Amino acid sequence: MSFLSFLLLFSAFFCSSLLAEIQKPNIVLMFIDDMGYGDIGPFGNKINKTPHLDRMAEEGNVLTQFYVANTACTPSRAALLTGTYANRIGMDGGLQNKEGIPSFIVNFPGDHRGLNPSEITIAEMLKENGYATGCFGKWHLGDQPEFMPLAQGFDTYFGIPYSNDMWPGNKRGNPVTNRGPYEPLPIMLQKKAVAHVSDDYDQALLAEVITDEAI
Numbered sequence: 001m002s003f004l005s006f007l008l009l010f011s012a013f014f015c016s017s018l019l020a021e022i023q024k025p026n027i028v029l030m031f032i033d034d035m036g037y038g039d040i041g042p043f044g045n046k047i048n049k050t051p052h053l054d055r056m057a058e059e060g061n062v063l064t065q066f067y068v069a070n071t072a073c074t075p076s077r078a079a080l081l082t083g084t085y086a087n088r089i090g091m092d093g094g095l096q097n098k099e100g101i102p103s104f105i106v107n108f109p110g111d112h113r114g115l116n117p118s119e120i121t122i123a124e125m126l127k128e129n130g131y132a133t134g135c136f137g138k139w140h141l142g143d144q145p146e147f148m149p150l151a152q153g154f155d156t157y158f159g160i161p162y163s164n165d166m167w168p169g170n171k172r173g174n175p176v177t178n179r180g181p182y183e184p185l186p187i188m189l190q191k192k193a194v195a196h197v198s199d200d201y202d203q204a205l206l207a208e209v210i211t212d213e214a215i
Helices: 003-021 051-059 073-082 122-128 200-214
Strands: 134-138 156-160 185-189 192-197
Touching: 073 122, 134 200, 156 200, 192 200
Parallel strands: 134 156
Antiparallel strands: 156 185, 185 192
16 A cells, blocks of 8 residues: 555544544524514514524524425424425315315314324434434424324423413403313423413413423
């Protein structure tokens, strides 16, 4: 073997060894309902103070040309996790009832619909590449066990299975006068409900409770 060949071989081995030692980056993906493009600091907002998000943007990547696949909770989440248009996997709410009126586009408590476990999610792909995966917050892709996060590639789950306005309170968030048709909103840890959101005080603390658990 010539000196040059040995040098090239050694260099290739050295580079591959260095690459193997490089740790995989941590991935923190936040998905926020009803947020406008300029509502937080990284995108130019000077009123809402978001120092932690600002730091994450400075030290990470800022994507400025991303568009959600739908304006509603369930289909937009389905598209994000699978990389597929929600209508292609039955999560667009496009069905009609017998009167020809389109069904609701989001999942409701006890809904028979959900994200089919046969779909490949980004969480499953990350697990195959050695990542530990967690989901914290609102799921809203079906509250039956076969649709929940632990069946979709997540190791850990803490949060609520559907929207926080789907509870016994008034839909507009006013004090409860006519109780809604839903059970108290469960807070889930893995597969079990460990607490319930039963009043406006619990609602006010919900985001803080989920954030603390995620951290």
